[in-house]
Amino acid sequence: MATAAEIEKQAEAREVRNRWLLSAPALIIILLAASGPLLIVLLYSFLTPGPYGDVQWKFSTEGWISVILERDIFDDTLAFASAHLTIFWRSLKLAIMATVATLIFGFPTAYFIATRSERTRDIWLFLITIPFWTNLLIRTFAVLQVIRNEGIINTALLNLGIVDQPIQMLYTDFAIMVGMVYVYLPLMVLPLYASMEKLDFRLVEAGYDLYATRWQVLRRIIFPMVRPGVVAGSILVFIPAIGAYVTPSVLGGGKNMMFANLIELQFGQGRNWPLGAALSITVMAIVMVALLVYVRNTSSSEVRHG
Amino acid sequence: MPETPGRNAIEVRGVRKVFGTGEAQVAALDTVSVSIRENEFFTLLGPSGCGKTTLLRLIAGFDFPSEGEILLYGSDIAPLPPFKRPVNTVFQSYALFPHMTVAQNIGFGLEMLGKPRAEIDARVTEMLKLVRMEKLAKRRTSQISGGQQQRVALARALAPQPKVLLLDEPLSALDYKLRKEMQIELKRLQLETGITFIFVTHDQEEALTMSDRIAVMSSGKILQVGSPRDIYDRPAERFVADFIGETNFLSAKVDSIDGGKARVTLKSGATISATLPDGFRPDGEATVVVRPEHAKAVKGAGDLSGEIDNVVYFGTDTHVHVKLDGGELFTVRQQNARGAVASFERGERVGVVIGDDAAQILKD
Numbered sequence: 001m002a003t004a005a006e007i008e009k010q011a012e013a014r015e016v017r018n019r020w021l022l023s024a025p026a027l028i029i030i031l032l033a034a035s036g037p038l039l040i041v042l043l044y045s046f047l048t049p050g051p052y053g054d055v056q057w058k059f060s061t062e063g064w065i066s067v068i069l070e071r072d073i074f075d076d077t078l079a080f081a082s083a084h085l086t087i088f089w090r091s092l093k094l095a096i097m098a099t100v101a102t103l104i105f106g107f108p109t110a111y112f113i114a115t116r117s118e119r120t121r122d123i124w125l126f127l128i129t130i131p132f133w134t135n136l137l138i139r140t141f142a143v144l145q146v147i148r149n150e151g152i153i154n155t156a157l158l159n160l161g162i163v164d165q166p167i168q169m170l171y172t173d174f175a176i177m178v179g180m181v182y183v184y185l186p187l188m189v190l191p192l193y194a195s196m197e198k199l200d201f202r203l204v205e206a207g208y209d210l211y212a213t214r215w216q217v218l219r220r221i222i223f224p225m226v227r228p229g230v231v232a233g234s235i236l237v238f239i240p241a242i243g244a245y246v247t248p249s250v251l252g253g254g255k256n257m258m259f260a261n262l263i264e265l266q267f268g269q270g271r272n273w274p275l276g277a278a279l280s281i282t283v284m285a286i287v288m289v290a291l292l293v294y295v296r297n298t299s300s301s302e303v304r305h306g
Numbered sequence: 307m308p309e310t311p312g313r314n315a316i317e318v319r320g321v322r323k324v325f326g327t328g329e330a331q332v333a334a335l336d337t338v339s340v341s342i343r344e345n346e347f348f349t350l351l352g353p354s355g356c357g358k359t360t361l362l363r364l365i366a367g368f369d370f371p372s373e374g375e376i377l378l379y380g381s382d383i384a385p386l387p388p389f390k391r392p393v394n395t396v397f398q399s400y401a402l403f404p405h406m407t408v409a410q411n412i413g414f415g416l417e418m419l420g421k422p423r424a425e426i427d428a429r430v431t432e433m434l435k436l437v438r439m440e441k442l443a444k445r446r447t448s449q450i451s452g453g454q455q456q457r458v459a460l461a462r463a464l465a466p467q468p469k470v471l472l473l474d475e476p477l478s479a480l481d482y483k484l485r486k487e488m489q490i491e492l493k494r495l496q497l498e499t500g501i502t503f504i505f506v507t508h509d510q511e512e513a514l515t516m517s518d519r520i521a522v523m524s525s526g527k528i529l530q531v532g533s534p535r536d537i538y539d540r541p542a543e544r545f546v547a548d549f550i551g552e553t554n555f556l557s558a559k560v561d562s563i564d565g566g567k568a569r570v571t572l573k574s575g576a577t578i579s580a581t582l583p584d585g586f587r588p589d590g591e592a593t594v595v596v597r598p599e600h601a602k603a604v605k606g607a608g609d610l611s612g613e614i615d616n617v618v619y620f621g622t623d624t625h626v627h628v629k630l631d632g633g634e635l636f637t638v639r640q641q642n643a644r645g646a647v648a649s650f651e652r653g654e655r656v657g658v659v660i661g662d663d664a665a666q667i668l669k670d
Contacts, residue, residue: 205368206401208388210415211466220414224405 045277053271063274067282084262088283091259094173094248095241098180102188102237103230105181110192110229111222114199125193128186136183140250143179144170147251171253179247184240188233195229196222231298235291242287259283313379315470315502316342316365321374321384323360323526334360336526337374342470342504343519347496349505351513352523353549358506361523362472365504366395378469389418394463395472398479400455402447408458409434409443415466433461436495453484460492464499473505477512489516510550514538522546539597542583542669547595554601554636556594560667563588568667570594574632576610580665593668598639600664603628603650608657612636614650626650628658 002010045063047055065071070081113124131139146152147169154166169175199222207217223230245260252258257265259279266276323335335357342348350358363369365376367388376384383391394415402411412433416426434440437457442450447458456476463471473492477485493516496503507513513520514534521531522545530542541547544555558570561577570592571577580594602608603626612630619642626638636658650656 200399200401202397202399202401203403205388206395206397206403207414208368209366209393209395210462211389211418212414213389213418216418221403 041277041280045274045281047274049272049274051271053267053273055273060274063272063278066272066275067278084279087257087262088259088286090173090256091242091244091283094176094180094258095238095244097177098184098241099188099234099238101177101181102185103234106185106188106192106233107230109185110189110196113189113193114196115201121197125190128189131182132186136246137250139183140179140247143175143182144250147175147178170251171255173252173256175251176244176248176256176258179251180241180244183247184237187236187240191232191236192226192229195226195232199225227298231295234294238291239287242283313344314341314377315344315346315379316504317377317380318342318361318365319375319377321361321364321371321376323357323364323369324372333526335364335371338526338528339374340521340528340531342502345500345502346518347493347503347505347516349507349513349517349520350523351507351510351520351550353508356523357526358508358523359474360526362395362474362504362506365470366393366472367391392466392469393472394466394468395474396459396463396476398475400459400476400479402455402458402462404446404448406447407443408439408445408447408450411447411458412461412465414462419466429465433465436464436498437461437491452480453488456480456488457491460495464495464501468501470502470504473503475507476505477507478509485512492516514550522549524549540581540583540666541595542585544593544668544670547666547668552598552637552639554596554598556596556630556634556636558592558594558667559590560588560592568592570665570667572610572630572632573634574610574612574630576631578609578660578665580667581663582667583669586667586669593670594665595668596636596660596665598625598637599623599641600661601636601638602640602659602661603638604657604659605654606657608659610636610658610660612656612658614652614654614656616652617650626656628656630658 044055046059046061048058048060048062050056065078066081067084068081069078070083071078109128113121113128116124134142144151148154149166149168149170151170153169154163157163158166169178203221203225204217207221212220243260244258245264248256248258248261263276263279263283266272266279270276318338318340321335321338322333325332325334338357338361350361352358360369364371364384367383367386367390371384374384375382378391378393383393403414406414409430413426413430416429421429430443431440434443437460439454439457439461442454447455450458456479459476476492477488480488489512492503492505505513505516514537517534519531519533520537521528522537523529524545530537530546532540537546538550541550541553547553547555556572558572558580561569561571563582566582567579568582568588569577570580572594578594580592603614610628610630612628614626615629615635616627618625618627621642623639623641626640628636628638630636638658
């Protein structure tokens with residue numbers, strides 16, 4: 001007969017087995033659909049480009065060299081690939097600006113929702129998520145309709161006589177910014193709301209009671225306490241923003257190339273798959289390092305002040 | 307400014323507070339006026355929903371009165387935001403900042419007042435010593451026990467040297483023994499700091515043991531203000547008598563009034579002498595209250611007579627329930643001294659002796 005201890009042990013073993021079984025579908029998808037293709041991309045980055053796209057199975061580091069250096073097509077000399085850096089810099093700048101802008105717009109929004117009564121909160125959250133129901137491309141074209149030269153804004157400004165020439169907003173970095181902020185705002189609001197909802201508003205009262213002004217309460221009490229939400233929201237916005245492809249293509253008109261457009265170019269007209277693969281991995285690595293630094297700094301900073 | 311004793315620290319004048327609008331309107335405070343003296347331990351006592359916390363929040367500045375004014379040393383603070391009032395609060399939930407250490411919590415108010423670092427540090431050290439928490443200064447507030455959190459909350463509220471300290475049921479989350487300890491601790495802090503304390507509680511024992519004066523509240527109104535003794539021995543209204551301690555209510559007819567005393571006839575026909583409350587309007591009928599420990603059951607004749615209904619032993623004392631002639635139930639509490647216990651049988655005829663000055667007539 002099994003003793004109680006043996007039964008306990010068996011139950012434990014069964015639980016561990018169940019855990020693996022339950023997570024198996026997700027693990028398989030992650031392995032096959034994410035890690036697998038990523039390994040293929042890594043592999044391709046070390047191969048030779050084929051004449052009509054694709055790759056030839058011959059080892060080469062040319063793809064990686066081209067990330068940083070440019071080979072002159074006439075005399076084969078290598079020069080610094082400043083175009084790549086410029087494009088990367090613009091992508092990074094726009095992604096950071098989009099993250100900061102969504103934070104600025106999203107923070108009061110999330111605060112507003114979190115301070116509503118429980119029933120009205122659900123309605124507000126529902127409204128925030130409505131844009132998600134529409135295809136990204138359609139949402140982007142909707143922004144285009146609003147800001148193009150013949151769009152609502154310019155028509156209104158012209159008719160009101162405020163300007164006599166339409167303001168060129170479309171096909172500028174501003175257009176890309178507007179598009180990204182619009183598209184990514186819910187990704188910022190939702191995690192912010194989640195952490196604000198847990199915020200104990202009696203702490204806010206305690207802050208006021210201890211002579212903190214509204215601004216000091218925000219900075220010294222609310223902000224440190226919703227920091228996890230800020231971190232999560234920033235990551236959720238920053239990652240798709242730095243790899244954004246549709247929004248810059250449509251609203252930037254392909255004129256202001258972003259990193260994703262550059263990568264796409266290598267796999268398309270550029271017919272340089274290894275370079276495209278190397279660029280992809282480069283940007284991924286940079287983002288990962290940046291995020292690690294960011295998360296580490298923001299989570300330890302709460303110990304620092306005071 | 308010169309601090310003369312007996313001055314009013316807080317004066318609440320005709321304050322009304324209404325929550326909600328239209329049909330759903332509720333008056334949490336119904337025209338309340340009360341004066342709280344400088345350096346006193348003043349308690350707002352009442353059941354939940356009586357408006358005591360609302361009144362505290364109005365003084366703190368978290369809510370604003372619908373009508374009336376709140377004076378702090380003569381100037382109206384009702385329209386000021388909480389961060390402009392020299393008044394601090396100890397919250398029921400403590401509301402300590404979880405992202406700061408014990409010392410940072412205590413120093414927060416001073417920091418917000420823009421005091422220099424050295425002064426803040428000195429004051430924090432002093433406060434830590436006052437609440438005996440020196441060793442835990444660097445701890446997170448989540449790493450200390452409930453009683454310790456309570457002390458930190460007190461130190462944090464006292465650190466900026468407020469003119470008035472507000473305490474919103476601060477002991478309710480503590481277990482019995484710790485609560486007893488903190489009651490003594492609070493009283494000590496109040497005496498040592500000389501700050502006016504306004505203490506909110508629903509616990510009558512807490513109110514009686516700690517306060518200089520108590521205001522008993524019910525349904526948004528203050529029913530009686532007085533010293534613990536006044537409130538307990540001379541309850542003016544039925545609610546006050548009923549809410550604080552145990553009481554025997556007897557209906558009576560007023561026969562004659564002589565100064566502060568009256569002769570009354572009870573239902574059973576017995577006549578006793580009872581103290582009149584201030585502002586009593588005689589209309590023949592009256593309710594007389596007698597505390598159970600102010601009466602004694604005796605074999606033989608007493609002021610009242612009846613038969614034993616039940617005897618309940620409580621360790622320190624025994625409750626003797628007597629069914630009076632006339633039908634009313636009367637409880638007597640007798641202390642249990644060794645050997646000297648008179649034992650009663652159910653149904654036995656007894657007399658009840660009411661001590662001098664023990665019977666009190668209610669206003670309502």
